[in-house]
Amino acid sequence: xxxxxxxxxxxxxxxxxxxxxxxxxxxxxxxxxxxxxxxxxxxxxxxxxxxxxxxxxxxxxxxxxxxxxxxxxxxxxxxxxxxxxxxxxxxxxxxxxxxxxxxxxxxxxxxxxxxxxxxxxxxxxxxxxxxxxxxxxxxxxxxxxxxxxxxxxxxxxxxxxxxxxxxxx
Numbered sequence: 001x002x003x004x005x006x007x008x009x010x011x012x013x014x015x016x017x018x019x020x021x022x023x024x025x026x027x028x029x030x031x032x033x034x035x036x037x038x039x040x041x042x043x044x045x046x047x048x049x050x051x052x053x054x055x056x057x058x059x060x061x062x063x064x065x066x067x068x069x070x071x072x073x074x075x076x077x078x079x080x081x082x083x084x085x086x087x088x089x090x091x092x093x094x095x096x097x098x099x100x101x102x103x104x105x106x107x108x109x110x111x112x113x114x115x116x117x118x119x120x121x122x123x124x125x126x127x128x129x130x131x132x133x134x135x136x137x138x139x140x141x142x143x144x145x146x147x148x149x150x151x152x153x154x155x156x157x158x159x160x161x162x163x164x165x166x167x168x169x
Contacts, residue, residue, distance in 0.1 A: 026069035
């Protein structure tokens with residue numbers, strides 16, 4: 001194994017949870033998440049030799065992972081609906097309170113556009129507005145403004161869902 005391969009392996013090992021998190025936010029299917037993860041690794045490897053360290057490696061990984069997932073989602077929409085193969089096993093199922101809350105938040109985030117979803121995901125990872133801006137290509141001030149709008153949008157989704165469930169006359 002040459003030095004470049006060793007360096008790549010180290011980077012992947014250190015940042016695999018970041019890569020997985022991005023992939024997880026772009027799919028409801030465990031197999032598709034695994035495919036997105038693999039595709040992200042392939043894209044990272046293709047560009048790794050050209051990565052010059054002008055930005056933080058984590059910023060570069062976020063950008064590659066987000067671009068990979070967004071591109072895959074666009075291709076999927078162009079192909080149309082697919083009929084999934086079901087094995088009647090859902091590894092995403094867990095019914096404790098925290099998991100239900102996370103699932104509800106994830107469902108609402110999945111309704112956002114690609115760009116807003118990416119911003120929320122980066123924010124949930126506690127990245128600074130400057131880092132988020134560097135990854136998605138906007139200013140830190142624009143990140144702040146967009147996050148306010150996104151939070152309001154998610155709040156409206158929450159209120160709409162709550163009003164449609166518990167209100168009886």
